[in-house]
Amino acid sequence: MILSRRNYHWLGLAGVGLATAAILTFLFSFALAHPDDYFFQAGGDGIQSYFATAYYALYDSGSHFSGMNYPFGEDFNYPNLQPLIAWVMNLLQRLGVPAGQHTIAITNLVALASVLVTPMILYAILRRTRMSVGYAAVLALIIGFLSPQIQRLGDHMSLSYTCFVPLLWYFIIRMQEAPRQWRWYVLFGVSSLLMGGVMLYFLTCGCFFLLGHVVILSLRRPRPLALIWRMALTAILPLVVFRVWMLAIDPTADRPPNPYGFLVYMATPRGVFTPSLEPLHGLWQSVFPTEEISYESMSYVGLVATGVLVAAGLLLLWRAWQLRQRPARLLARQLMPPHLSAGLGAASLLLLFSFAIPFTFPGFEHWIDYLGPLKQFRALGRFAWPFYYVMSTYAAYYLYRLLRYQRLRRLPILAAPWVPMLLLFWAGEAWINISSKAQAAKQGFGAAAFLAPQNNLVQQLSWASRSPKDFQAIMPLPYMNKGSDKIDLSGSAAATYEAHRLAVATGLPELSTYVSRPSVEHMLRHVQLLSSPLVEKTLLQKFPSDKPILLLVTTDALTPAEQRLVSIATRLVTVENVTLYELPVAALGATSLAQERAKAAALLPTLPQRPGGLYTSTDRGVVYESFADKPDRRGRLAPGALYEPKEANTVLYDGPLPTPTDTARYEASVWVNGKLDYGYGVLRVKQFNGNSEVSDHAVDGRLTTEVDGDWVRLQVVFRPAPGVNRIQVIFGGRDILADDLLIRPLTTDVYWYDSRRQPVLNTYPLAR
Secondary structure: OOOOHHHHHHHHHHHHHHHHHHHHHHHOHHHHHOHHHEOOOOOHHHHHHHHHHHHHHHHOEOOEEOOOOOOOOEEOOOOOOOHHHHHHHHHHHHOOOOOHHHHHHHHHHHHHHHHHHHHHHHHHHHHHOOOOHHHHHHHHHHHHHOOHHHHHOOOOHHHOOOOHHHHHHHHHHHHHHOOOOHHHHHHHHHHHHHHHOOOHHHHHHHHHHHHHHHHHHHOOOOOOHHHHHHHHHHHHHHHHHHHHHHHHHOOOOOOOOOOOOOOOOOOOHHHHHOOOOOOHHHHHHHHOOOOOOOHHHOOOOOHHHHHHHHHHHHHHHHHHHHOOOOHHHHHHOOOOOHHHHHHHHHHHHHHHHHOOOOOOOOOOHHHHHHOHHHHHOOOHHHHHHHHHHHHHHHHHHHHHHHHHHHHHOOOOHHHOOHHHHHHHHHHHHHHHHHHHHHHHHHOOEOHHHHOOOOOHHHHHHHHHOOOHHHOOEEEEEOOEEEOOOOOOEEOOHHHHHHHHHHHHHHOOOEOOEEOOOOOHHHHHHHHHHHOOOOOOOHHHHHOOOOOOEEEEEEOOOOOHHHHHHHHOOEEEEEEOOEEEEEEOHHHHHOOOHHHHHHHHHHHHHHOOOEOOOEEEOOOOOOEEEOOOOOOEOOOOOOOOEEEEOOOEEEEEEEEOOOOOOOOOOEEEEEEEEOOOOOOOOEEEEEEEEOOEEEEEEEEEHHHOOOEEOOEEEEEEEEOOOOOOOEEEEEEEEOOEEEEEEEEEEOOOOEEEEOOOOOEEEOOEEOOO
């Protein structure tokens, strides 16, 4: 049988597929043999993804996810559940296929299937970049297994689909080869929309990559106008369609407009061009010691690709010097296939964007304010992924040309062995990348218990004469409320795991939140459940029934606010490190306002009035600032509040201690409006002896649990140090509206009357 070149091509493709399958089977044999029994990551974002997908598949429908943020639920694009995959699983569940019970297996296997397909797509790209079958097959395996997305297997499963970016690039290449064949534009548009249904970053990254090609091709002469306008339309249309669809199905109008991290979770040259995994990372650090970089900064292309880039850059500079008298000849040289040069230019533009350029330049930071929805893509480092695939392809092409040069010059491999040695080193880095993730996944044994229908907590609950239908929601303690970037209560790994496991087993939703960009109003009402008895819990009015809350408490340390919830609940059962309590809604909603009003009515007539209309329960000094003289009239209890629109450290108080000789503990507190566009900042108390700073106490606004209406309270408790004669209360943040600053000894209550002649206690109104 005579094999044609075309047959060799398809044999090469089949060989790549078989080799990839063999490597994955060898490394992940444990997960393939028992796919339901291994977490690729057993905590954090990984466990959240498994839970959200399973809960949606078992109990929800349409675009609504009810597993968290009770009683509101959430649009299914915001939890980490890969909406398209979860929707298919939900459909299968409704058709009688138990997909929900096998969420862990399906999630893991779909991610591994993506890794399986990736080298085959890369092989097709390398072949269209004029490389031989054998060479393209080897390099496709190397590039596929070194992909930085492989490190997302587990914690960010929705970002781990290594085949998505190469597939979109392949369609872009075919557009350039056949500009009038609409199927490649349609395939790109449909594929990008489907990828957006898994993770929106892929849709945006792919469309921006295509727009980068539009920019690069627009600079060429002659300019291919027909191709350019088709590409531009293909890039813009999926973005518009997905945006309209999101607005149509999402009822939430107050998601945080300025999420944290735009200038933090960005790529860096070190993250792209230096190794991040051992042992190479340690060796690199020993030679070039530098500070560690964040996880989101890593999109490593490999040392071989980095070396090729440096060598090609130096060679280009040398040729430019040689042809400095005839620069047109340099520009006329075709150094690589046209689609590769266009892809390298487009990927480089995205790489600059992933570096947050130009927003990191002095004077350009304020441009971020005008990016609109683009600010929601705060992890800019992910936009470096196209550069990885294109740069790796360019490095493969560069080395292939060198090998061909050796062959044409009839140089034996042993006479110039450095190219094969580079390929071996490159393959070694790829092996480290994929094998390290396999070893990490192997530690996740025991996942079958997570979705097992025989949940021991449910079984033990029956011994207390209770069943899941007796409750309306699960509230884990330590409490969890994450994703808004305004409040960041992480709970604990044990409480999160056990609450997720119990929710999947019972169908009860969680009275907690871990989704991206939740409603600010919903977030405030949830956190308010942990507020003091002086605050009414308005969320309870939204509950559909009076059934109690099932409080799930682990042995982790609890805050005073969490301990108070336990104290008003009734213990049911304890299983290992988990105790279940019954928390009646009436007990959760009870306040001490009536008692405090009665106390104030009896006490205030006996207290002398101080300047500013204050009354105090002791003779110790206090400081109260109502900011009534400030021009901003959006006050909390009365008109007047301090507003600082820019990022600044604003001094709220600078002066002596209220009682200079007092050594008892003080509290400095201030209320901040919780519905402005940025976070809640940091409250600091600095103590001074003369001009010398003695101490600095700070509290992060993201950890507050005191919410009254639209305002959140930050407080710093401190003890005056010996010799202190001055303190500063400083608020650091942006877009901050602050009111009702109070500095008092903890043993002293401060009263005054509001405009309605109703009493106020320590900045809390007692009449509601």
